[in-house]
Amino acid sequence: MRIDWSLAAARPLAASLLLVAGCNARTPGIGGDAATTGSKPQGAPPSTSSARPETAPAASRSSDVPPVADRAAFRPVTLETIQRAQHKITEGHAVGVNLQPYCEPEVQAPGGTSPVGEMAWPELRVTDYQPLHDLLSKHPSFIGVVPERKRRSIVIVFEPDFQDWASIQAQIPVSRRVPVELRPGCHTRKQRELAQKALDALRKEPAVASALHAWAPDASIAGFRVFVLPGDTATAALVAERLGSIANVWFSRPFGNH
Secondary structure (H helix, E strand, O other): OOOOOOOOOOOOOOHHHHHOOEOOOOOOOOOOOOOOOOOOOOEOOOOOOOOOOOOOOOOOOOOOOOOOOOHHHHOOOOHHHHHOOOOEOOOOOOOEEOOOOEOOOOOEOOOOOOEOHHHOOOOOOHHHOHHHHHHHOOOOOEEEEEEEOOOOEEEEEEOOOOOEHHHHHOOOOOOOOOOEEEEEEOOOHHHHHHHHHHHHHHHOOHHHHOOEEEEEEEOOOOEEEEEEOOOOHHHHHHHHHHHHHHEEEEEOOOOOOO
């Protein structure tokens, strides 16, 4: 299964999520990729299971749950792997290329639904990144556009095996209010497909289903931002244990119930 991606404009609740989502998302299934323009991340169906308390042990697995994916399968792609390929780059171009795989998950502000502290960027405008998404969204290797808040730049993320950077440099207008940088993502399409299956499997575990209520593409890690009910640190820890760096866990109530 190929997972497509889409960038959406910021909204008060999920502003940071929608800024870092990828492109070309299909209408998602339950719990699937949902960061399309004008849509919300999709949640799990109602469950009769009660939320697991914070002190609860790891959830027991029911017999119909698929085998757990090995966390090692989600290890980030390394710079050494990227550098083995022959890359086409226009040196000295205003749009720079950095071959270090981009893996900069945003950190949630305690008790909030926005990035913490220095990650805020009030001067950012939709026009700084939306035209770039519109320009590149149909490219088969495009993952997403990330407003890089710490460095005040726009990062455009592509699949780790992408090599023809010069062709993208040539498409982007060089006169820009905010600098633009091209980067490979730190997880592959196959890894995201496997992570989707792992999240689907977690949703079938009774002790987890009620707390793990949604996830959506997150281009900042070429993976997923996963939403867990506030306070359920045990479920958050389980997601992190199963999926490692391909999942960025945030606490939130189900969308539409804030």
